[in-house]
Amino acid sequence: MPKPFASLSGLLDFEAAARHDGFRAAAAELHKTPAALSQQIKLLEQSLGLALFVRHPRHVAITPAGRALAASVTRMVGELREQVLALRETQDPHTVRVSSTHSLTMKFLVPRLHAFTATHPAVDVRVQASDQLADLDGGGCDIALRYQALDKMGEPPLYxxxxxxxxxxxxxxxxxxxxxxxxxxxxxxxxxxxxxxxxxxxxxxxxxxxxxxxxxxxxxxxxxxxxxxxxxxxxxxxxxxxxxxxxxxxxxxxxxxxxxAYGYRLLRGAARVGAPAVDAFEAWVRTEFGRLTPAAPVRTRAR
Structure with a gap:
C-alpha cells in the first residue's frame, strides 16, 4: 500500500491541470512540456494511491476523487498565495497597510490622504475599509483604526x-x-x-x-x-x-x-515595529485627529 503524502511535488501541476481541465494548457501556464507535467501528476497519484485523471488517447478526464481533491488544493493554493503576498508586503519599506471602518475611510481618511502623499510621495498607503477586526497578529495589517466604546479601551483614545x-x-x-x-x-x-x-x-x-x-x-x-x-x-x-x-x-x-461614549483607537501590527513609513503614517494620523476640535458655537436655549 503506498504511503500517503510521501511526495506532494506534483500538487501545483495537478491544481493547474484540474483548473484547465487538461494537461496542455496547464503545462503552458507552468512553462513545462505536457509530458513533464503528466509525469509529475503520475508520481503524485502513486504517492497518494489515488487515480486523479483517466488518460485517453487524445484527452484526459478528471476523476471524482481528483475533482474533490482539486477543490481543496485550489483553496489552499489561493490562501498560500495571499499569505506570501502579505509577507512580501511586510518587507516592503515603502508600503503601509491600513485597516479602517467604512465610514472613517470614506469621510475622514480618503479626503485627507493627499496631504500625506504630498509630504511622503515614496510611501504606498493601502487602505482596506472593513468593519471587521484586522489581523494585526498575523501580519496582515500595519495600522488599524477602530471605533470603540471609550470605557472598553483601557487606554486614552486617539480621539x-x-x-x-x-x-x-x-x-x-x-x-x-x-x-x-x-x-x-x-x-x-x-x-x-x-x-x-x-x-x-x-x-x-x-x-x-x-x-x-x-x-x-x-x-x-x-x-x-x-x-x-x-x-x-x-x-x-x-x-x-x-x-x-x-x-x-x-x-x-x-x-x-x-x-x-465612543471614540477611535490606533493599533499597530507587531510585524512592522519601528518601520519609518509606518511611523510616519501614524504620526500624520495623530496630527489629523488632533486638529478635530469642534469649538462650540454660542449656545442658545429655548425660552
Missing part, C-alpha cells in the same frame, strides 16, 4: 468623538439655533435615538412634540451623506462631518457638541 448638529445649506444657508430646525426630519444612526433625546433635554427642548425621527442610517458615513443630501438635520459624529463642513457642504447649527 474621543463628539456629535454635532448639521444640515445642508439648501435647508437654510446660515447657522441656526436648534429650536428653529426641529421642524425638519431629525436624522440619526440606527439605535442612536437616545443621543437626540439627551441633546434635546440638555437644550431645554425635551417637551417639543411632533418631531420626526423616522430616518435612521446603519453607518455614521451614511448619516453624514444623508445630511449633505438635504434629507434632514443630522446629529452626526464630528470626525466624519468635519470635511463636509470645511467645504461648505454642511452647516453647523448654533448648538454645543454632544460628547459621545
Amino acid at each position: 474621543a468623538e463628539q456629535q454635532v448638529v448639521v444640515y445642508s445649506p439648501a435647508l437654510t444657508p446660515k447657522p441656526a439655533p436648534l429650536a428653529e430646525l426641529l421642524r425638519q426630519p431629525l436624522l440619526h444612526e440606527e439605535g442612536g435615538l437616545q443621543a437626540w433625546q439627551r441633546l434635546l433635554s440638555r437644550e431645554g427642548l425635551a417637551a417639543r412634540r411632533h418631531l420626526d425621527f423616522s430616518r435612521s442610517y446603519s453607518h455614521g458615513g451614511l448619516l453624514v451623506q444623508a445630511a449633505v443630501a438635504g434629507l434632514g438635520v443630522g446629529l452626526v459624529p464630528f470626525a466624519l462631518a468635519a470635511e463636509d463642513m470645511a467645504q461648505g457642504r454642511l452647516v453647523r447649527a448654533r448648538c454645543a457638541p454632544l460628547p459621545s
Whole structure:
C-alpha cells in the first residue's frame, strides 16, 4: 500500500491541470512540456494511491476523487498565495497597510490622504475599509483604526468623538439655533435615538412634540451623506462631518457638541515595529485627529 503524502511535488501541476481541465494548457501556464507535467501528476497519484485523471488517447478526464481533491488544493493554493503576498508586503519599506471602518475611510481618511502623499510621495498607503477586526497578529495589517466604546479601551483614545448638529445649506444657508430646525426630519444612526433625546433635554427642548425621527442610517458615513443630501438635520459624529463642513457642504447649527461614549483607537501590527513609513503614517494620523476640535458655537436655549 503506498504511503500517503510521501511526495506532494506534483500538487501545483495537478491544481493547474484540474483548473484547465487538461494537461496542455496547464503545462503552458507552468512553462513545462505536457509530458513533464503528466509525469509529475503520475508520481503524485502513486504517492497518494489515488487515480486523479483517466488518460485517453487524445484527452484526459478528471476523476471524482481528483475533482474533490482539486477543490481543496485550489483553496489552499489561493490562501498560500495571499499569505506570501502579505509577507512580501511586510518587507516592503515603502508600503503601509491600513485597516479602517467604512465610514472613517470614506469621510475622514480618503479626503485627507493627499496631504500625506504630498509630504511622503515614496510611501504606498493601502487602505482596506472593513468593519471587521484586522489581523494585526498575523501580519496582515500595519495600522488599524477602530471605533470603540471609550470605557472598553483601557487606554486614552486617539480621539474621543463628539456629535454635532448639521444640515445642508439648501435647508437654510446660515447657522441656526436648534429650536428653529426641529421642524425638519431629525436624522440619526440606527439605535442612536437616545443621543437626540439627551441633546434635546440638555437644550431645554425635551417637551417639543411632533418631531420626526423616522430616518435612521446603519453607518455614521451614511448619516453624514444623508445630511449633505438635504434629507434632514443630522446629529452626526464630528470626525466624519468635519470635511463636509470645511467645504461648505454642511452647516453647523448654533448648538454645543454632544460628547459621545465612543471614540477611535490606533493599533499597530507587531510585524512592522519601528518601520519609518509606518511611523510616519501614524504620526500624520495623530496630527489629523488632533486638529478635530469642534469649538462650540454660542449656545442658545429655548425660552
